[in-house]
Amino acid sequence: MSIIGWIVLGLIAGVIAKVLLPGRDPGGLIGTTLIGIAGAFTGGWISTRFLDREITNQFFDGPTWLAAIGGSLVLLVAYRVLFGHSRSRH
Numbered sequence: 001m002s003i004i005g006w007i008v009l010g011l012i013a014g015v016i017a018k019v020l021l022p023g024r025d026p027g028g029l030i031g032t033t034l035i036g037i038a039g040a041f042t043g044g045w046i047s048t049r050f051l052d053r054e055i056t057n058q059f060f061d062g063p064t065w066l067a068a069i070g071g072s073l074v075l076l077v078a079y080r081v082l083f084g085h086s087r088s089r090h
Helices: 003-020 028-050 062-083
Strands: none
Touching: 003 028, 003 062, 028 062
């Protein structure tokens, strides 16, 4: 999968993570994309390292998508835990 494929996968995974965990987060589309891309790599690493499940380079591979979405959810939750209370509420 090319870098463009990873960016698209990250964008979609980030959007799905935001839909599953709605709330106000800064960053908009760029933040969602970055969380998604980092989540895709994090999910792939967790899957390979701890679950003994290889991630393929196929764009339409189900486990790749699950790892990307799961990694995005983990990063989104971590972001909210670390930085969620630092913003003022109006």
